[in-house]
Each structure stands twice: as structure tokens, then as C-alpha cells.
Amino acid sequence: MTGNNRVTGLVAETKNKTITIHAQAVVLAAGGYGANQKMRGTESEGIDYYGPMTSTGDAYSFNDKLNLKSHDLGWYKVYPHGVEVEPGIAKLTTYASKKATDMGAIYVNNRGQRIVNESDVYAKFRDAILDQPGKVAFMVMDERTWKEVYALLVLHDFTAAEIKGYFDNPDKKPVFVKGGLREVAQAAGINSDQLVKTVRRYQEQAEAGEDPDFGRDAQYLHQFDGETFYVVEQRDRFATTLGGYSINPSTMQLKNTDDQDVTGYYAAGEIVGGANGHDSMPSMMNTWGISSGYLAGLYASQAVEAAETASAN
Numbered sequence: 596m597t598g599n600n601r602v603t604g605l606v607a608e609t610k611n612k613t614i615t616i617h618a619q620a621v622v623l624a625a626g627g628y629g630a631n632q633k634m635r636g637t638e639s640e641g642i643d644y645y646g647p648m649t650s651t652g653d654a655y656s657f658n659d660k661l662n663l664k665s666h667d668l669g670w671y672k673v674y675p676h677g678v679e680v681e682p683g684i685a686k687l688t689t690y691a692s693k694k695a696t697d698m699g700a701i702y703v704n705n706r707g708q709r710i711v712n713e714s715d716v717y718a719k720f721r722d723a724i725l726d727q728p729g730k731v732a733f734m735v736m737d738e739r740t741w742k743e744v745y746a747l748l749v750l751h752d753f754t755a756a757e758i759k760g761y762f763d764n765p766d767k768k769p770v771f772v773k774g775g776l777r778e779v780a781q782a783a784g785i786n787s788d789q790l791v792k793t794v795r796r797y798q799e800q801a802e803a804g805e806d807p808d809f810g811r812d813a814q815y816l817h818q819f820d821g822e823t824f825y826v827v828e829q830r831d832r833f834a835t836t837l838g839g840y841s842i843n844p845s846t847m848q849l850k851n852t853d854d855q856d857v858t859g860y861y862a863a864g865e866i867v868g869g870a871n872g873h874d875s876m877p878s879m880m881n882t883w884g885i886s887s888g889y890l891a892g893l894y895a896s897q898a899v900e901a902a903e904t905a906s907a908n
């Protein structure tokens with residue numbers, strides 16, 4: 596409900612009912628827009644979504660008439676360690692992938708080349724994967740490692756039947772393949788001659804305890820054991836959008852495109868753009884959600900109280 600750059604309540608619509616609530620202040624806390632394919636910008640291309648389907652971005656349409664100012668709508672919080680389980684949709688493999696690299700697994704691209712120090716910080720992994728053809732990497736491991744990876748996948752959100760289905764359908768995504776080195780390369784679409792060279796070089800480096808190519812710490816350089824290999828794709832993924840509406844940070848009020856505060860209209864959480872920059876630190880999104888919610892509520896109630904006091908005098 597708007598008028599004269601002011602919000603005076605809201606109208607909630609369901610299939611069967613419409614409710615009108617009059618209020619002197621409203622806090623908008625409708626979350627992000629990651630589930631809305633149409634709203635996503637180029638930065639998210641090739642990166643799978645693993646967030647809630649409730650991040651619809653509805654607020655960006657129902658606030659149309661207020662001409663609210665927004666910024667950096669193309670910013671996303673991107674992580675490595677995902678597999679594409681449906682087009683554009685990821686499941687995360689963080690625990691399993693971390694275990695695999697601790698046990699010596701390597702990451703290669705479709706040319707069969709290693710791409711990164713597999714034991715480096717997540718941000719380095721993430722960026723290395725984004726640089727590869729198709730924005731995809733392949734985790735190569737031996738059977739000893741796969742057994743641990745499998746146990747962790749089943750513990751964290753994958754079923755045994757799902758995983759079996761991936762191996763049984765090598766032509767479909769996600770890529771999960773097993774076999775000899777050339778066999779897995781072919782099934783995963785990796786250059787097999789180069790993969791053989793890469794694995795041979797890695798075996799030598801692991802034996803020597805030194806990785807001159809990427810500087811991987813010796814404690815994570817473990818030789819592959821046996822002739823059976825497993826390859827699992829690795830894609831980047833996001834759940835959280837980092838851009839959004841602009842607010843006045845001193846009052847938590849939303850701003851319009853003329854840079855004026857909208858009277859009675861406050862915002863909190865992921866709907867607010869840029870609160871955590873281009874790459875939020877761990878746990879900062881929830882911290883922002885809680886602290887901004889507290890502040891928006893506080894400033895809204897203080898403004899209402901002040902207005903009531905002024906009108907009583």
C-alpha cells in the first residue's frame with residue numbers, strides 16, 4: 596500500500612482469501628531471488644542453484660510501484676563441491692569432496708590437466724573450476740578413497756539408489772564413473788592420453804612428497820592405489836544472492852530510485868543488497884539476517900513511537 600513515497604500497510608493474498616493489514620511501519624524480509632532463473636544475471640551462468648525454492652524474488656515485482664533502488668543484482672555467494680542432479684540444480688558434496696582430497700584425489704579439467712592445489716582454500720577451488728571449459732572439473736580418486744567418499748555421500752543427502760543410478764547412466768549428468776584410467780576418462784569426456792600423463796606425474800610427485808606444479812602440502816599427496824579409478828564431476832553452486840534493495844544504513848529504510856527513504860518501509864536479511872560485499876565470509880549471511888532484523892524492527896518501532904508522541908503533543 597503506497598502513497599506519497601510512504602507505506603501504510605500491506606495486502607496479503609492467498610488462493611482463497613485477501614487480508615489487508617494497516618500499519619505505520621512494515622519490514623520487508625522476503626529473502627533472495629536465487630530460485631528465479633529469469634532474475635539471474637550472467638555471473639550465475641553455469642553455476643547450479645542449491646537453495647530453497649522460496650527464494651522467488653517476488654518482492655521485486657510486488658514492490659514495482661515504489662520504484663525501489665537496487666544494486667548488484669548479479670552477485671552470488673558461490674561455493675565449490677557440487678554435482679548437477681537436475682538441470683541448473685546442485686546437491687553439495689562438501690564432506691565427501693574434502694575427504695577425497697585429504698586422501699589424495701586430484702581435480703582435472705576435460706583436457707585431463709590438473710587445475711589447482713586440491714588442498715587449498717575453498718575460494719581457490721571455486722575460482723579454478725569457474726576458469727575451466729564448461730565450468731566443470733572432475734575429481735579423480737582410487738577405490739580406497741571412493742569407499743570413504745561413498746559413505747559420506749550417503750550420510751549427507753544422497754541415497755544409495757541415487758548414486759547407483761548415476762553410475763548406471765553414464766550419458767546423463769551428474770558424471771559418476773568407475774573403471775580403468777582410460778575407461779573413466781572416455782566415459783567422463785576427459786582427454787585420456789593427457790589424464791594418463793597427469794596421473795603418472797602425480798604418482799611421482801606423491802612418492803617424492805613434493806608438488807612443484809601447485810604446491811600441495813605433502814600431507815595430502817597420496818599415491819593412487821590399484822588400477823580401478825572413480826571420477827566424480829565437481830561444479831560450483833550457490834544458494835544465496837548478495838545483491839538486492841538499497842537501504843539507508845542509519846535507519847534500515849528502503850530507498851527509492853531518487854535516493855529518498857521510503858517512509859514506513861524497512862528491510863532486513865538477504866533482500867538487502869551488498870551487506871556482505873561480493874563474497875560473504877562464513878556465517879555472515881545468517882548473522883546479517885538476525886542483526887539486520889533486530890535493527891529494522893527497532894528503528895521501525897522507534898519511528899512509530901516518535902510519530903505518535905509528536906501527534907499527541
Ligand SMILES: Cc1cc2nc3c(=O)[nH]c(=O)nc-3n(C[C@H](O)[C@H](O)[C@H](O)COP(=O)(O)OP(=O)(O)OC[C@H]3O[C@@H](n4cnc5c(N)ncnc54)[C@H](O)[C@@H]3O)c2cc1C
Nearest residue numbers: 624625626646647649653834864865878879880881882884
Ligand atoms: C542450504 C543453505 C545453506 C546456508 N548456509 C549458511 C551458513 O552456513 N551460514 C550463513 O551465514 N548463511 C547460510 N546460508 C544463507 C542464509 O541462510 C540466508 O542468507 C538467510 O537465511 C536469509 O534469511 P532471510 O530471512 O533474509 O530470508 P529467508 O530465510 O529466505 O526468508 C524469506 C522468507 O520470505 C518468504 N517469502 C518470499 N516471498 C514471499 C511472498 N511473496 N509472500 C510471502 N512470503 C514470501 C519466503 O518463503 C521465506 O520464508 C545458507 C543458505 C542455504 C539455502
